[in-house]
Amino acid sequence: MIDATVIAAGEGNAPEGVMMFVxxxxxxxxxxxxxxxxxxxxxxxxxxxxxxILDERAELIQGGIAKAETAQAEAQEALEEYTRQLAEARAEAGRIREAARAEGATIIEELRTKASQDAARILENAQRQIEAEQQQASQALRAEVGSLATELASRIVGEALADSARQSRVIDRFLDELESTTVDRT
Known part of the structure; x- marks a missing residue:
């Protein structure tokens, strides 16, 4: 073709104007x-x-989207299950705390009751011991005061009060008078 153009140009048939572009x-x-x-x-x-190739890619993309949707649905279900289990665990922990508080209050009350009973028992034992010691002291004091009174009376009267019945009467009378004067003062 180039040869034909060159030949045509050489013969003088060279295209001119717009025909150059056609x-x-x-x-x-x-x-x-x-x-x-x-x-x-x-x-x-x-x-x-x-x-x-485009159909295969479209199928792969659709399959990937379906897998992603399935995975997302499974993840959502797992999240809901986790949230439910977490709520259950929190509720259970609350129940356990409340049970522990109630049990603690019961134990404290039992310990208070036991301590109160122990204190009452100890106080009662102490009262009995004090009363017993008071009676022993009173008896020892009576015996000592009696012997002192008998000796003093023997010295004052000038005769021995060896008779135990007489001695006992004198001592009892003296102690009764002593107690009555002590009661009148208070």
Whole structure:
């Protein structure tokens, strides 16, 4: 084709004006024929391969999206289950705390009751011991005061009060008078 243009230019048939941009008819026909052959090869061979590859990718993407949706649904279910279990665990912990508080209060009350009973028992034992010691002291004091009173009375009267019955009467009378004067003062 270049040769034909060069030959045509050499003969003096050189295109002029707008005709310079319009190709010769045989070039248009051969170019159109080549374009139709390339288009047919592309349409029959290349386009189905591209379509198949794009369909496979679309299927992979759709499968990935479906898997992602399934995974997201499973994750949401797991989150809800975790939240439910956490709420149950918190409620159980609250129940355990309340039970422990109640049990602690019961134990404290039992210990207070036991301590109160122990204190009452100790106080009662102490009272009994004090009363017993008071009676022993009173008896010892009576015996001592009695012997002192008998000796004093023997010295005053000038005769011995050796008779135990008489001695006992004198001592009892003296102690009764002593107690009555002590009670009157208070």
């Amino acid at each position: 190709p010769p008819l045989e070039e248009v026909v051969w170019s159109a024929l080549a374009l139709v052959v390339i288009a047919l090869v592309f349409w029959k061979k290349v386009l189905p391969a591209f379509t198949r």
